[in-house]
Amino acid sequence: xxxxxxxxxxxxxxxxxxxxxxxxxxxxxxxxxxxxxxxxxxxxxxxxxxxxxxxxxxxxx
Ligand SMILES: [Zn+2]
Numbered sequence: 001x002x003x004x005x006x007x008x009x010x011x012x013x014x015x016x017x018x019x020x021x022x023x024x025x026x027x028x029x030x031x032x033x034x035x036x037x038x039x040x041x042x043x044x045x046x047x048x049x050x051x052x053x054x055x056x057x058x059x060x061x
Contacts, residue, residue, distance in 0.1 A: 010038055017033065
């Protein structure tokens with residue numbers, strides 16, 4: 001059985017690429033190529049599509 005993720009583990013689903021490195025790899029600098037952004041705020045969690053690359057994870061052309 002999978003354990004529920006802690007907030008920290010939830011946030012770690014975000015790419016660990018920095019914006020500069022992501023750009024070098026041709027990835028979106030905001031989501032690091034994942035196309036999604038995981039957030040924790042006020043005890044709530046969510047995941048949203050990246051608005052910069054619109055979920056593709058690719059760097060803007
Ligand atoms: Zn993105």
